[in-house]
Amino acid sequence: RFKILIEANAFPSDDYAVQSQIRYHGYDVKDSLIEMKPRENEDTIRTEDIEAMIEKEGDSIALIWFAGVNYYTGHAFNFEKIVKAGHRKGCIVGFDLAHATGNLELKLHDWNVDFAVWCNYKYMSGGPGTSAGLYINKKHFAMDPGLTGWFGNTKSTQFQLKHQYEHSNDADGWLT
Numbered sequence: 001r002f003k004i005l006i007e008a009n010a011f012p013s014d015d016y017a018v019q020s021q022i023r024y025h026g027y028d029v030k031d032s033l034i035e036m037k038p039r040e041n042e043d044t045i046r047t048e049d050i051e052a053m054i055e056k057e058g059d060s061i062a063l064i065w066f067a068g069v070n071y072y073t074g075h076a077f078n079f080e081k082i083v084k085a086g087h088r089k090g091c092i093v094g095f096d097l098a099h100a101t102g103n104l105e106l107k108l109h110d111w112n113v114d115f116a117v118w119c120n121y122k123y124m125s126g127g128p129g130t131s132a133g134l135y136i137n138k139k140h141f142a143m144d145p146g147l148t149g150w151f152g153n154t155k156s157t158q159f160q161l162k163h164q165y166e167h168s169n170d171a172d173g174w175l176t
Contacts, residue, residue, distance in 0.1 A: 001062035001091075002027050005053065007045055008035040011071045014096050018065055034061070044075035051085040058089025068100025068116075076104055080111045087112065098122060101133065108135050115140070134174065142169045149176030 002025070004018045022032045036053060038045050054064065064086045069076045079095065086093040095116040100106060102123030108116055116135040120126035144167060145152070152175045154166040167173050 001060055003032050003034055003057060003061045005034045005036065005050075005057070005061050005064045005066075005091075007066050007070060007077075008037040009070065009072050010065075010067060011096065011098065014065065014067065018063070021063075043073050044070070045077075047078045047081050050077075050082055054082075054085040054089055054091065058086070058091055061086075061089065061091045064091050064093045066095055068095050068097040068106070068118075069103060071099050076100065079107075079113060083111050083113055097133075109137070113137060134171075136171050136174050138171075141171065141173055142167075145174045145176075147176050151175035 002022075004022060006014065006018055018033065019029050022029050034053065034057060036045050036050055039049065050066075054061065064082060066077050066082060068079065077095075083093045092114045094114055095108075097106065097116050097118035099122065101118040101120065102125075106116075113135065114137050116133075118133045120130045120132060121128055124130075148165050148167070150158070152165075152168055152173050154168045155172070157166050
């Protein structure tokens with residue numbers, strides 16, 4: 001699996017992140033990035049079109065990455081249906097919730113979302129420099145995130161200052 005499915009006209013930082021991830025793994029963006037666009041003469045992407053794309057391309061999709069709310073149109077995506085369609089094909093499904101946090105009722109655990117990230121300075125009124133958020137589904141806690149660091153180490157041994165990383169088998173394990 002080497003493709004990433006994203007909405008066209010995503011927030012630019014989402015494009016930067018997925019394109020850099022594609023290049024980092026040695027793939028070409030033009031072959032690996034699938035951008036969902038609305039139908040002709042429409043402004044938003046229909047859920048059934050996302051589901052159809054996942055059904056068609058899902059066997060080669062590693063990651064489905066959508067905003068919770070598209071910053072440009074204000075369209076809120078159907079998390080639950082996107083996650084179910086992605087999981088049926090074995091895809092990881094994540095969301096950028098920068099424009100959804102504080103705007104929508106979010107049920108990430110109930111929807112079985114794999115992961116999500118968000119800022120709190122927009123609709124949570126935190127202001128510049130406020131903390132951000134990361135959600136990791138507990139089914140991924142034991143998975144090695146690839147990049148490890150101080151805060152991902154098991155808390156009970158963290159200050160023993162060992163030079164051997166001990167992965168924390170909870171959400172902390174994803175912190176660097």
